[in-house]
Amino acid sequence: MEDLSLPKIDYAAVAPMLILFGVACVGVLFEGVLPKAARRVTQLVLALLGLVAALSVIVWQSDTRVLTAGGAVAIDGPTLFLQGAIIVLGIMALLLIGDRAMEHGGAFVAQAAITVGSEADRKQAVKEQGATEVYPLTVFAIAGMLLFVAANDLLTMFVALEVFSLPLYLLCALARRRRLLSQEAALKYFLLGAYASAFFLFGVALVYGFAGGVEFGTIHDSVTESTQSTVLLYAGLAMIAIGLLFKAAAAPFHVWTPDVYQGAPTPITGLMAACTKVAAFGGLLRVLYVGFDGVAWDYTPILGVVAVLTMLIGAVLAVTQTDIKRLLAYSSIANAGYLLVGVLALSKDGLSSTMFYLVAYGFTVIAAFGVVTLVRDADGEATHLSRWAGLGRRSPLYAGIFTFILLAFAGIPLTSGFIAKFAVFGAALDSGEAWLVVFGVVTSMLLAFPYLRVVVMMWLSEPGESTPTVSIPGGLTAAALVIGVVATLVLGVAPAPLLDLTTSAADFVR
């Protein structure tokens, strides 16, 4: 029997993931050891320290370009950039998650297992502090995302997909208010996510049958050389794409998005809208650019149709929404479409502009959900749009911030939204995908209407009896808001440094 030789691992390169998985495990231990009163602060500080440490390692390792762990993990420009983006956005989301100033006990329920509406539930709603398991769960999710964008074979990618999905399913169910809605959202997300994972796994099996391996390098070689039936290849790629497009919330795999975004606790919605999107598109980019670039001619038209459908569905349905969280959900679907336009440019410009778009959108969307957490009445967040009427009179500052954020979503110049859209559309035009750009521009205009409607409602309607007040944000939410708004402005006015960074990072290793 021959000796089992373990693959060599470049520990410095994978350190960010190790740190975060370690921190998450320590967090779980703390749950069992620490007294209740001390947990929240300790967990929050621990999680933030872990994220900052991981970010520092990424900055320190920024020139690394290696395949490690037996070729299962690729640390290259896109990996490092996307990991950095996920961590920065994760820190912002964590700030929202950690804030308890707006609501007694925070946005999370104390004991999710208690039956909704029971005597015990009423008691805990009034008295108990929110669960602190959310911090290690969030860190697990973020760590899984880091692995997801670094995965260099399909199996590692699948494992990472599950690692970041499972904590998110749980987190969705933990809302303090409207618990039934939250649990329903989590169940929907879990069931549909499980289907998507199954599709992904089945696709991996088919591709293995075609290529005889799951590493992207092997797949890339066999796409050009293999004599196997291409049915396996196309069916496999299609199923893998379904799994990834589900996470990215692209039509027709988007139906979970509005319900889950609405039901989940708002800070978690922010985390999903920003970080999950980065991770999903990071994975999609690597699969399409590294593994299957040999069949680009075959999948571009199909994914192009998906992109157009996504933009249209997101934009058209956003017009009809009456709930701010659902509106933002449909806007996030439409933005997935714009990101797909960038992905389908299939060029270095396409890669760098997609990465820029992900970061720009992430900052803006977390700030948007941050504002949503502030607009509240006695029943918690007031998310129905009619309740936002006249908000501009009640609190011009937050209405102004939200207006700015919506303008960024609409892609008005001097916000990051304009530069990001300009970059992805430019890249797509250079690659000859003019039809995608035409749809992109037309849907952007459509999508501007729901945003403008909210702006008009906030500023031009008279505040009524039911206009909720805006809570003074706690320090953490305020910090996240400031970061988001400043980033949106700076990336709109002086985007050159980040664009340079994405350009220099836009090289996959194979």
Added chain:
Amino acid sequence: MNALLIVVLAVPAAGAAAAALLPDRVGRIAGTVAAAVALLASLPLYRDSWFSYGPAGVRPWHEVDYSWVPALNLHFHLGVDGVSYPLVVLTALLTLLCCGFTLWRAPEPGRGNTLVALLLVIEVGILGTFLALDLVLFFVFFEVVLLPMYAVIAVWGDRDRAHAARKFVLYTLFGSVLLLVGVFTVVASAGTADIVALTGGGELSRTTQLVAFTLLAIGFAVKSPLWPLHTWLPDAHTQAPTVGSVILAGVLLKMGTYGLIRVAVGVAPEGARWAAPVLGVLAVAAIIIGSLVCLAQTELKRLIAYSSVGHMGFVLLGIATLTATGIQAALIGNVAHGVITGLLFFLAGAIKERAHTGDLAQLGGLRETAPRLAGVLGFAAIASLGLPGLAGFWGEAFAVVAAIDRGGPLWTTLGVVAAVGGALTAAYFLRLLRRVTHGPAIGSLAPPTLAPVEVAAWAPLVVLALAVGLVPGLVLGMADGPVQALLEALP
């Protein structure tokens, strides 16, 4: 001197911030001072046009060029020449007058400092549009104007303001999208967004030019506005507060015609030649239809608004001829319309404020009740109908001359019909004067005299209308070189 280009944009921007942040009264003063400084800074940008020899296309008198986003090849490229200089000064002047006017009286619901701040932001956008020599930068500034103008109409407007503001935004957004697609088309196929390099068509293929011109021209036609895309204009004008109407008619519409000359014609000349007959026919249709609608109007501001459609028709006819005379006519028509219609809207605002109605049937005998107001109104109306010796004459007359010069049955017909439209213009303005200033006095105006601020705000416009009318060389002289340069670049 080049740094002045930056100053002209930075000062109103800073003024806007100051006006928004400071308390009402102080904010208004700060904003007005900023507008005055911007006007002073824009004046020395002038340079004798004999200077401008060089390659065909655009020869800026002054320019600054910074790399803004290298990765996307965006440049912060500003420049001024004889085509843009009169419009820049006009913008700075009208904004100053509007800010000064607001200093004296802010329309309902008050908050004059916010209004001044928005006016200054609009000024930044308009000036930037006139100064930009980079296509993407041009688009960025073009967009900056949209939302503040929307807010001005929607907050300080008349009773039906929400509807008018929404219509304005929808139309303008539609135009912007086409403009953006056009910009994308040009930039993607030429590989550069530099207007100086792009002027003359350069490497763009004929098909690209046709597509680009169509997109850009429709985008600008919404803003200008060209019939049949004009329907937002009467509503917006009628509902906007006086200062909003003045800026809207005075300079905002000029972004469309300026863009048509500098961007659409400059960048896609073959497309322009191809589309010129259509543009000409639509322009003449605008003249005739605008005049006929004016003849049937019963509301003062609405009448003036529709007269804008007719006047911009003359400007567009001049551009459509693609001759030196025609473009010169368009440029002077632009400036004249800005001055005169700005004045007309100030007057309409003053009358509506005193009489509390704009209904022509309920106005009358202004000559007796408020003789000075009636005098200025008469002057402005006569200037607008194109009496020789006043500013309105040159643009209309030479647009017709250019069309006739162009020759051929189509252009001759267009010239003749446009001339008939000119006569109709006279008819409806005289009807306006008969209804408003003559006839029996209906109701009383309070106060019948003019406030000093009103005199101060109107005097520069009256003087300019007279000066441009008597010495058209003021505008034509400096535009001569640039227009020649532009036409040399056309194939």
